[in-house]
Amino acid sequence: MRVAVLALQGAFAEHEQMMHRLGVDTFQVRQLKDWEEAKDGLIIPGGESTTQSKLLRDLGLFEVIRKEITAGLPVFGTCAGLILLSSMHLGTMDIDVCRNAYGRQLGSFYTEADMKGIGEKVPMTFIRAPYINNVIGECESLATVDGHIVAARQGRQLVTAFHPELNDDLRVHEYFLNIIKKAVD
Ligand code: GLN
Numbered sequence: 098m099r100v101a102v103l104a105l106q107g108a109f110a111e112h113e114q115m116m117h118r119l120g121v122d123t124f125q126v127r128q129l130k131d132w133e134e135a136k137d138g139l140i141i142p143g144g145e146s147t148t149q150s151k152l153l154r155d156l157g158l159f160e161v162i163r164k165e166i167t168a169g170l171p172v173f174g175t176c177a178g179l180i181l182l183s184s185m186h187l188g189t190m191d192i193d194v195c196r197n198a199y200g201r202q203l204g205s206f207y208t209e210a211d212m213k214g215i216g217e218k219v220p221m222t223f224i225r226a227p228y229i230n231n232v233i234g235e236c237e238s239l240a241t242v243d244g245h246i247v248a249a250r251q252g253r254q255l256v257t258a259f260h261p262e263l264n265d266d267l268r269v270h271e272y273f274l275n276i277i278k279k280a281v282d
Pocket residue numbers: 142143144145146147175176177178180196197224225226227
Protein backbone atom coordinates (compact mmCIF):
# COMPACT_ATOMS: atom_id res chain seq x y z
CA MET A 98 0.00 0.00 0.00
CA ARG A 99 1.25 3.48 -0.88
CA VAL A 100 -0.25 6.78 0.18
CA ALA A 101 0.32 10.14 -1.54
CA VAL A 102 0.72 13.12 0.78
CA LEU A 103 0.09 16.57 -0.66
CA ALA A 104 3.24 18.45 0.31
CA LEU A 105 2.78 21.95 -1.07
CA GLN A 106 2.51 23.60 2.31
CA GLY A 107 1.53 22.83 5.90
CA ALA A 108 1.78 19.83 8.23
CA PHE A 109 2.51 17.03 5.74
CA ALA A 110 5.63 15.51 7.35
CA GLU A 111 3.68 14.56 10.48
CA HIS A 112 1.15 12.63 8.39
CA GLU A 113 3.96 10.74 6.70
CA GLN A 114 5.38 9.80 10.09
CA MET A 115 2.00 8.44 11.21
CA MET A 116 1.76 6.35 8.05
CA HIS A 117 5.30 5.04 8.49
CA ARG A 118 4.52 4.08 12.07
CA LEU A 119 1.61 2.06 10.68
CA GLY A 120 3.98 0.38 8.23
CA VAL A 121 2.67 2.20 5.15
CA ASP A 122 4.84 3.76 2.47
CA THR A 123 4.23 7.39 1.45
CA PHE A 124 5.42 9.83 -1.19
CA GLN A 125 5.12 13.59 -1.46
CA VAL A 126 3.14 15.35 -4.15
CA ARG A 127 4.82 18.66 -4.97
CA GLN A 128 4.22 18.92 -8.70
CA LEU A 129 2.14 17.42 -11.47
CA LYS A 130 4.61 14.68 -12.37
CA ASP A 131 4.55 13.35 -8.78
CA TRP A 132 0.85 12.66 -9.22
CA GLU A 133 1.60 10.05 -11.90
CA GLU A 134 3.03 7.69 -9.29
CA ALA A 135 0.88 4.75 -8.25
CA LYS A 136 -1.15 5.48 -5.12
CA ASP A 137 -3.89 3.89 -3.05
CA GLY A 138 -4.95 7.04 -1.21
CA LEU A 139 -4.25 10.73 -0.65
CA ILE A 140 -3.77 12.85 2.45
CA ILE A 141 -4.41 16.60 2.26
CA PRO A 142 -2.77 18.16 5.33
CA GLY A 143 -3.55 21.19 7.43
CA GLY A 144 -2.02 24.53 6.63
CA GLU A 145 -3.61 27.40 4.78
CA SER A 146 -6.44 26.35 2.51
CA THR A 147 -6.40 29.45 0.29
CA THR A 148 -2.67 29.04 -0.36
CA GLN A 149 -2.98 25.31 -1.00
CA SER A 150 -5.89 25.82 -3.37
CA LYS A 151 -4.02 28.48 -5.35
CA LEU A 152 -0.91 26.27 -5.59
CA LEU A 153 -3.03 23.31 -6.73
CA ARG A 154 -4.40 25.45 -9.56
CA ASP A 155 -1.03 26.99 -10.49
CA LEU A 156 0.60 23.54 -10.65
CA GLY A 157 -2.19 21.99 -12.71
CA LEU A 158 -3.03 19.56 -9.90
CA PHE A 159 -6.48 20.85 -8.98
CA GLU A 160 -8.51 19.13 -11.71
CA VAL A 161 -6.57 15.85 -11.79
CA ILE A 162 -6.90 15.43 -8.05
CA ARG A 163 -10.59 16.35 -8.11
CA LYS A 164 -11.23 13.81 -10.85
CA GLU A 165 -9.51 10.95 -9.05
CA ILE A 166 -11.29 11.63 -5.78
CA THR A 167 -14.60 11.70 -7.64
CA ALA A 168 -13.64 8.41 -9.30
CA GLY A 169 -13.11 6.83 -5.85
CA LEU A 170 -9.55 7.51 -4.68
CA PRO A 171 -9.64 7.40 -0.86
CA VAL A 172 -8.77 10.79 0.64
CA PHE A 173 -8.17 12.07 4.15
CA GLY A 174 -8.25 15.83 4.70
CA THR A 175 -7.30 17.48 7.97
CA CYS A 176 -8.21 21.07 8.86
CA ALA A 177 -7.25 23.06 5.72
CA GLY A 178 -7.60 19.72 3.90
CA LEU A 179 -11.21 19.55 5.08
CA ILE A 180 -11.81 23.05 3.69
CA LEU A 181 -10.22 22.03 0.38
CA LEU A 182 -12.61 19.09 -0.04
CA SER A 183 -15.67 21.28 0.64
CA SER A 184 -17.63 23.28 -1.92
CA MET A 185 -15.28 26.22 -1.26
CA HIS A 186 -12.59 24.45 -3.35
CA LEU A 187 -12.56 20.89 -4.77
CA GLY A 188 -16.21 20.32 -3.87
CA THR A 189 -16.00 16.52 -3.66
CA MET A 190 -17.57 16.38 -0.20
CA ASP A 191 -21.08 17.51 0.67
CA ILE A 192 -20.17 19.54 3.72
CA ASP A 193 -21.02 23.09 4.61
CA VAL A 194 -17.93 24.51 6.30
CA CYS A 195 -17.32 27.44 8.59
CA ARG A 196 -13.71 28.58 8.24
CA ASN A 197 -11.69 29.84 11.22
CA ALA A 198 -14.81 28.94 13.13
CA TYR A 199 -13.40 29.31 16.62
CA GLY A 200 -12.28 32.91 16.22
CA ARG A 201 -8.89 34.30 17.10
CA GLN A 202 -9.05 33.98 20.87
CA LEU A 203 -10.08 30.34 20.90
CA GLY A 204 -8.14 29.60 17.74
CA SER A 205 -6.15 26.70 19.15
CA PHE A 206 -7.18 24.20 21.78
CA TYR A 207 -6.98 20.55 22.76
CA THR A 208 -9.80 18.25 23.73
CA GLU A 209 -10.76 14.58 23.62
CA ALA A 210 -14.01 13.24 22.24
CA ASP A 211 -15.63 10.05 20.97
CA MET A 212 -15.43 9.31 17.30
CA LYS A 213 -17.82 6.96 15.55
CA GLY A 214 -16.07 3.87 14.19
CA ILE A 215 -12.96 4.66 16.22
CA GLY A 216 -13.79 4.80 19.89
CA GLU A 217 -13.53 6.95 22.97
CA LYS A 218 -11.28 9.82 23.93
CA VAL A 219 -9.72 10.54 20.57
CA PRO A 220 -7.14 13.33 21.08
CA MET A 221 -8.12 16.42 19.09
CA THR A 222 -5.76 19.32 18.54
CA PHE A 223 -7.45 22.28 16.86
CA ILE A 224 -5.40 25.04 15.23
CA ARG A 225 -7.44 27.93 13.80
CA ALA A 226 -9.78 25.17 12.78
CA PRO A 227 -12.94 25.10 10.74
CA TYR A 228 -16.00 23.15 11.75
CA ILE A 229 -18.74 21.60 9.68
CA ASN A 230 -22.08 23.39 9.91
CA ASN A 231 -23.94 20.70 8.15
CA VAL A 232 -23.41 17.37 6.39
CA ILE A 233 -25.54 16.79 3.34
CA GLY A 234 -26.81 13.63 1.61
CA GLU A 235 -24.54 10.61 2.01
CA CYS A 236 -22.07 12.44 4.20
CA GLU A 237 -22.07 11.31 7.82
CA SER A 238 -20.92 13.08 10.97
CA LEU A 239 -18.38 11.03 12.98
CA ALA A 240 -17.65 13.37 15.88
CA THR A 241 -18.88 16.56 17.49
CA VAL A 242 -17.27 18.99 19.91
CA ASP A 243 -19.47 21.58 21.64
CA GLY A 244 -22.30 20.72 19.26
CA HIS A 245 -20.23 21.29 16.12
CA ILE A 246 -19.27 18.56 13.65
CA VAL A 247 -15.49 18.07 13.64
CA ALA A 248 -15.14 14.80 11.70
CA ALA A 249 -17.12 13.35 8.80
CA ARG A 250 -17.07 10.62 6.21
CA GLN A 251 -18.61 10.32 2.79
CA GLY A 252 -17.80 7.03 1.12
CA ARG A 253 -14.01 6.92 0.81
CA GLN A 254 -13.56 10.53 1.89
CA LEU A 255 -12.64 11.27 5.50
CA VAL A 256 -12.17 14.70 7.08
CA THR A 257 -11.25 16.00 10.51
CA ALA A 258 -11.25 19.64 11.62
CA PHE A 259 -8.53 18.70 14.13
CA HIS A 260 -4.99 17.42 13.61
CA PRO A 261 -4.67 13.73 14.56
CA GLU A 262 -1.12 13.73 13.18
CA LEU A 263 -0.01 16.02 16.02
CA ASN A 264 -0.84 13.52 18.78
CA ASP A 265 0.42 10.07 19.49
CA ASP A 266 -2.82 8.23 18.85
CA LEU A 267 -2.80 6.31 15.56
CA ARG A 268 -6.48 5.38 15.48
CA VAL A 269 -7.70 8.01 13.00
CA HIS A 270 -4.95 7.18 10.51
CA GLU A 271 -5.70 3.48 11.02
CA TYR A 272 -9.34 4.20 10.25
CA PHE A 273 -8.26 5.84 6.98
CA LEU A 274 -6.12 2.82 6.13
CA ASN A 275 -9.15 0.60 6.60
CA ILE A 276 -11.06 2.74 4.08
CA ILE A 277 -8.17 2.18 1.64
CA LYS A 278 -8.00 -1.55 2.35
CA LYS A 279 -11.72 -1.92 1.61
CA ALA A 280 -11.26 0.06 -1.61
CA VAL A 281 -8.41 -2.10 -2.94
CA ASP A 282 -10.07 -5.43 -2.02
N1 GLN B 1 -7.27 28.37 9.18
C1 GLN B 1 -6.72 27.56 8.14
C2 GLN B 1 -7.48 27.74 6.85
O1 GLN B 1 -8.47 28.37 6.82
C3 GLN B 1 -6.72 26.10 8.54
C4 GLN B 1 -5.82 25.89 9.72
C5 GLN B 1 -5.18 24.55 9.76
O2 GLN B 1 -5.13 23.82 8.78
N2 GLN B 1 -4.61 24.25 10.90
O3 GLN B 1 -7.05 27.24 5.83
